[in-house]
Amino acid sequence: MIKLAVFDVDGTLVTKGNRRVPASCVHALNELSRKGVKLAIASGRPPFAMEQSLLEQVSFDYFVCSNGAFVRNAQHEVLYHYSFTMEETRSLIHAFKKTDNALMFQCQDAAHCYHGYKRIANMLQNFLGRLDILVDERESEGYLQDTMPLAAVAKIEDADLDMMKQRFPQFLFTPFDTCFYDINGAHDKATGVSHICEAMGWSMQDVISFGDDYNDLEMIKACGIGVAMGDAREAVKEAADYVSGLCSRNGIAQALLHYGLIDRVCDDEAVSE
Secondary structure, eight states, X not given: OOOEEEEOSBTTTBOTTTOOEEHHHHHHHHHHHHTTOEEEEEOSSOGGGOOHHHHTTOOOSEEEEGGGTXXXXXXXXXXXXXXXXXXXXXXXXXXXXXXXXXXXXXXXXXEEEEEOHHHHHHHHHHHHSOOTXXXXXXXXXXXXXXXXXXXXXXXXXXXXXXXXXXXXXXXXXXXXXXXXXXXXXXXXXXXHHHHHHHHHTOOGGGEEEEEOSGGGHHHHHHSSEEEEOTTOOHHHHHHOSEEOOOGGGTHHHHHHHHTTSSSOOOOOOOEEO
């Protein structure tokens, strides 16, 4: 019996590019919640960067942020919290400045860019449509934040990628766009979901998960049911138990209906702001 449904955000619940939430998706998630299934977001986004238009329409019970680095419930009780050490953080800043690759840290309060501000800003504008969460730290003398980073986002040129991986073997480098990578500790969305299950006494087999990109792959494999969106990466589709339609074409509702978790699909393909 499915007790928890976990959803990636970008390309899964929110359309890429225009960042809209399909009405059919909102209807399906709210029906699923009414039937007693708990809802969770699992995203590469940090806690402060969740899609507000989505949160205004759907009440989520859990949040897996920064690819599993930070997990909390709706009451803001922290179930898991990982952060870089000061030594790791300083070493990353030094290495990225030396090689002229762009580096941004995801902290609990904001995103802090230590090198390559324009490259990071352009990426955030394209993906999130906002720059108010980005702090320019290029003139900072070392790392001065009150809390350590949960994760990092970087633009790494192909010629430097292998060197960076060898220099920082403790980190996972997961691509999400051309030359852009999430940099995380030895955790992922699957381990993030496992912390929810551990807290609630559930099994991973009690979970259905939805995703489309490389950072969803382990979660798709680990959950009882893994659903890939219609335009997901081929590796995600191959790992999934079911390949649904596009986010913008009732993909979420289609999969939930397929598994008998909701009773009908809202045919209104209009999208809500």
